[in-house]
Every structure is written in C-alpha cells, then in structure tokens.
C-alpha cells in the first residue's frame with residue numbers, strides 16, 4: 001500500500017487534464033502570437049481556456065492573466081498594488097503572519113524599498129478577525145493581502161467580510177487562493193476580491209502554471225519583460241498545453257466542489273477522530289472553517305522529520321508544515337503564529353487527502369501513525385520525564 005496524503009504540496013494530475021494537454025501538444029503546436037492559421041488555432045485554445053478560468057471565478061475573461069504558477073501571481077499582484085499605491089503616496093500594506101512565503105518574502109522585499117507592512121495576528125485556530133483588518137486600515141494603506149485558505153493548517157478566512165471592508169474603505173484586496181481554487185466556491189464579485197492568485201497543480205492540474213485575476217482598474221507591473229503576451233502584462237510564449245490542462249482541471253474541480261467536499265470531509269473527520277486518540281496530540285487549525293482535505297496535528301515529544309521518514313517507510317506520504325520550509329530546521333511560522341511553542345511545533349504532521357483516498361487508507365494511516373508515534377516516544381531520552389510532568393509540557 002502506498003498512500004499519497006500530501007495534496008497541499010501538489011496533486012496528481014487528472015487524466016482529463018493530461019488528455020487535454022496531450023491533445024494540444026499533438027495538434028495545436030502553433031504560437032498564439034502568430035498570424036497564420038496554425039497560430040490562430042493556438043490563440044483560440046488560449047482564449048477558450050481564459051474564458052473557462054474566468055467562469056470558475058465569476059470573473060471577466062479580460063481580467064485573467066496566465067502566469068508560471070501561484071508564486072509568480074502572488075509576486076505580481078502584490079508588487080503591482082504596492083507600486084500603484086506608491087504613486088498616490090500610499091505605502092502601507094496589511095497582511096497576516098500565516099501567509100505563504102511567496103507573499104511574505106515579497107512583502108519583505110517591499111519593506112526594504114520603503115513600504116510599511118502590518119502583519120495581523122490570527123486567533124488560536126488560525127483565523128483573522130475582520131475587525132482587525134478594519135482597524136489596521138489607514139489613509140495610506142495601498143493593499144490588503146490575505147490568503148483564502150491556509151496551506152498548512154487549512155483554515156479558511158472570512159474573505160467576503162474582509163472584501164466588503166476593503167471595498168468600503170477603497171483599499172485594493174488581494175487573496176492568495178492557491179489552496180482554495182477548485183476546492184471552495186469562489187466568486188470575485190460577491191466577495192469583493194480585486195486580485196486573486198491560483199495555481200494549476202493544487203487542483204489536479206499541471207505544475208508550473210497559474211493565474212492572476214486582476215481588475216481592470218489596477219495597472220499591473222511586469223515581472224517578466226519582453227513580448228506583448230497577456231495584453232503586455234506577462235511576456236513569454238504562453239505555456240499552452242499547461243494552460244489548457246489547468247483550465248480543464250479547474251472546470252472539473254469547480255463543477256464537483258460540493259460532491260468532493262462531502263467525500264473528503266467524511267474521510268478527514270474520521271482521520272481527525274482517530275489521531276485525537278493518540279495521547280498528547282493536538283489538532284491545529286479550526287474544526288469547521290477548514291479545507292475539506294486538511295488534517296494537521298502536533299504530537300508532543302516527537303521530531304517531525306523522523307516521523308515523516310518512518311511514515312514514508314510504511315508507505316505514507318505526508319508532510320510536516322509546508323514543503324517550502326522542509327530542509328530547514330525552523331519550525332513552521334504558521335504553527336508559531338497560532339501559539340504552539342517551538343518544541344511542539346517541531347512535532348507537526350500535515351496530512352492532506354483528496355477524494356481518491358479510501359476509508360481503508362485512513363484506517364491504515366491512523367494505525368501506523370499511532371505505532372510510529374509510540375515507537376519514537378519509546379526511544380526518546382526525555383519522553384518519560386515529559387509524561388511524568390518532570391519537564392514542562394503543554395499538551
């Protein structure tokens with residue numbers, strides 16, 4: 001048995017997306033910028049994909065820009081809104097402590113260029129209070145950027161409420177919806193979203209392709225200079241097979257959101273109930289306002305990396321925190337932000353399932369995780385003292 005439970009890192013490309021891509025590679029090889037028939041056929045496929053993506057978000061197709069992924073879309077959105085604000089002397093940006101590094105590192109860069117960044121706290125379940133956003137908005141606020149759903153602990157933010165506040169205050173609102181697109185219902189107009197990022201490979205589409213939605217009144221700054229592709233806002237010959245595959249995957253996922261969520265929530269809740277039975281374990285994130293496929297636990301006295309390696313040997317592909325931070329020994333900034341102490345944040349395990357997982361797999365994971373946690377605690381030099389309370393512990 002090999003169980004893939006790391007869908008927040010990436011998903012398996014769907015067969016329908018692969019078929020759509022292969023068809024483009026075989027039959028639609030033209031450059032969409034060419035004026036001849038072969039090129040125009042490619043242009044048609046490109047524009048069809050743009051309309052399809054727009055429909056999934058409730059957007060206008062003229063507001064859809066194809067990028068190389070979620071990271072590029074986040075960079076371009078934030079830099080564009082910042083530069084637009086700076087023209088009117090607005091150099092303040094509001095975000096949260098639990099954003100993806102594509103957002104946080106872009107904000108760091110802007111801080112070095114003289115922008116001021118307010119990173120809001122979240123509550124212990126990882127949710128931002130809309131009133132905190134409202135209080136933080138100033139005369140010189142250029143942008144609010146808050147993720148739709150968190151990639152580590154799965155919490156879903158009150159996006160519509162934040163969007164409403166931003167609209168009332170006349171501040172641009174960007175959301176990194178990479179974990180939400182294809183998993184939750186998104187409507188950029190109803191939720192008053194001005195800019196949104198998504199990525200193909202988080203909803204069973206291909207990797208290396210994404211979307212930036214940006215309203216027409218926001219002038220985009222080019223991250224990649226060159227030709228006039230994407231209405232002059234993103235140079236480079238379009239990755240047509242990936243764009244078409246992404247659009248197919250997004251349409252399929254969007255049509256099936258409710259049905260998929262029902263299946264995943266059943267699996268997820270069973271997994272949560274099983275892991276909660278392990279002593280000194282704690283669920284991270286909100287129980288209700290949570291991505292259907294996300295499970296994230298801390299196990300006291302455990303080192304996350306050892307847990308992952310032993311689980312991999314048992315045929316379970318999981319993650320501790322986010323893939324982007326693995327390789328470093330720093331505990332997750334998200335777990336620290338929800339108040340987990342360093343020692344406990346180190347013992348985190350993220351399992352992100354999809355509708356292809358089965359109850360049998362969930363039961364196997366519960367059993368094996370309990371075994372591995374018990375084994376690791378058994379060989380830990382400090383676990384006895386921790387359990388007896390001779391060393392301070394929290395959970």
Ligand SMILES: *Cc1c(COP(=O)(O)O)cnc(C)c1O
Pocket residue numbers: 008009068069070071072074100102147149150151176178179199200201202208209210
């Ligand atoms: C995966 C992810 C990204 C990055 O997307 P890429 O397409 O891999 O660049 C950004 N934000 C969130 C929340 C993500 O989960």
